[in-house]
Amino acid sequence: MSFNTLGLSDPILKAIEEKGYTEPSPIQREGIPAVLSGKDVMAAAQTGTGKTAAFTLPILSMFESKQRAKPNHIKALILTPTRELAAQIDENIAFYGKHLNLRTHVVFGGVKINPQMMKLRKGIDILVATPGRLLDLFQQNAVKFSQLEILVLDEADRMLDMGFIHDIKKILALLPKQRQNLLFSATFSDDIRELAKRIVNDPVEISVNPKNSTAKRVEQVLIPVDKTNKNALLSHLIETNNWQQVLVFCRTKHGADRLAKHLNKKNITASAIHGNKSQGARTRALADFKAGEIRVLAATDIAARGIDISELPQIVNFDLPNVAEDYVHRIGRTGRAGAAGHAYSFATVEDKKPISDIQSLISQIIPQEIIPGFEPSAKVPEVALKAQKPKRPKKPKQPQQGGAANDAQKRPNGTGANTPNNGNAKRANQKRRPRRITPQ
Structure with missing residues (x-):
């Protein structure tokens, strides 16, 4: 199947061809026609499988011949949990819509609000926004929703994890009742389905991968190591394997800063990205990493859903995540768009519970590999999968x-x-x- 068979407009097909894509991914094959049908959609697919294009391409195609938005009004709203992911979606819209006469914009916190308000005065056909900044703009009377036709909740599971449920409820109360609703996510937990009851009406439900599965082309390895040797082990792996681009996940902001400082002292160029950094610093660090000007980006989980590099060869879990689902999203930064990838996770003797939670979530045992010279002083247990307990009715x-x-x-x-x-x-x-x- 090619993109030509999905019902997209000629200007969109031209942009897809210029991007070099010829065959849609499974989520795009099912999602694009469903969105074009005008029905509500709930779609779940692994991170890195093309979910963003599955909703941006049909929206752009549908808006090609529509009347432009009035001043301060918007026609389509895409809500997303993080600034990085919002910027990534905006970049996709700008590229695929470059042959269309549409006004698009992205708004998020951490930057001045006045330029965003000025942009909205002209009317925006497609607005990408984080929930908090959107509510700020509404309170300033800078954005109106009476013309809204489409609402997209992207990475809805992450928005719930980050505590945005109250902001989402406030936004839903402001929107017109008659609209098309699209929920795209890597996972559909019970909480997401509960949220969906408030939003979608008789939706087309799409799931192209098993729940909480990981990409098959990502090789996963657990590396047992003492906590005190983590820094030295990472430096060793980077230098020995000549890694030129590696995304490293840390559990805390201070941990990411300490790791970047350590690597720079070892003449391994690195930057940190987390919530304490200004938006300008975060944008520069991400741009430098994508351009290959720095070899290592040390990140907290804010980056797990906001970095889209088609051929990122490897990621490292310097610290295992507190929430098992975040492991799926972290390793989804590599092995994107069908490419092969590697995910290395440092594991200490204290990590028995997170290892157990992760392996039970993805329903597989992650193989262990001890690096010579970095043998742990105590054996990291090989945890068996936990049996899934049937849920009790509430x-x-x-x-x-x-x-x-x-x-x-x-x-x-x-x-x-x-x-x-x-x-x-x-x-x-x-x-x-x-x-x-x-x-x-």
Whole structure:
């Protein structure tokens, strides 16, 4: 099958040809016609399989002959969790839409809001946005939604992980009821399906890969090592294998900074990218890495969904992630678009639980390889897969008592004149409070 058979317009097909693509990926083969049909769509596919093009290409094609957006209005909204991913989607839209007369823009935090407001005054056909900055612009009366025709939630699972559910609910309440809704994600957890009930209507559901599977062309290896030898092991692997481009994931911002500083002292050019860096610094570091001007990019999980390099040869999990699902997205930065890739994960004796969680999630044992000269002082256990426990049905919630007791529960931290002195109400409210992860 070729792109010519999917119903895309001639200007889009011309841009695809100029990009050098000839055959659509599975998610594109199924997703593009579904979006062009005008129906709501829920689509799940592995990271690196072309999800972005699966929704941007048909939207651009549909908007080719539509009337332009009015001042401060938008016609299509693409919501995404991170600045890097928003910028990546905007780059794709700019390229594939270069033969069209469409106004597109991207907005996110960390930069001045006034230039974004000025751009929106002209009216934007396709807007890519992070949730927080979009709400800021709405509060400034810089963006209006009455003309909106299409809503896209990209990487919806990551948005929930990062605590954006309240912002998403606020945005949904502002949008027209009649619109086309598209949910594209690497995974569809139970939480995503619960969110989908608020958004999609009788959707076309597409899943081209098993849940939480990893790309087959990515070779995965666990490397046992003592925690104190991680820096030296990474330097050894880079120099011995002559790696010219490697993305390294660290668990913390300070850890990424320390690693980049260590590598530069070893004459291995490196930069760090994380939430404490200014947007300008993050953009420069990513651009330098893509251009090959630095060999190593040390990143927190903010980069797991925002780096698109078609032939990134390898990634290293310097620290295993706290959340097993992040492992899938991290290693999805290599082996993209059908290319082969390598994912190396440093493992210490303290990593038994994350190893177990990751292997159970992806339903496979990751082989271990000990590097001579860096043998760990204690054996890293080879963890067997955990049996998946059947989920218990949720118990129906008991109706709360009305009156003053109920009013007290609605107050912050469960405080109020009628709060029990034993603190149970306070703890109950704390448990109900949704988890919010600060973007790295």
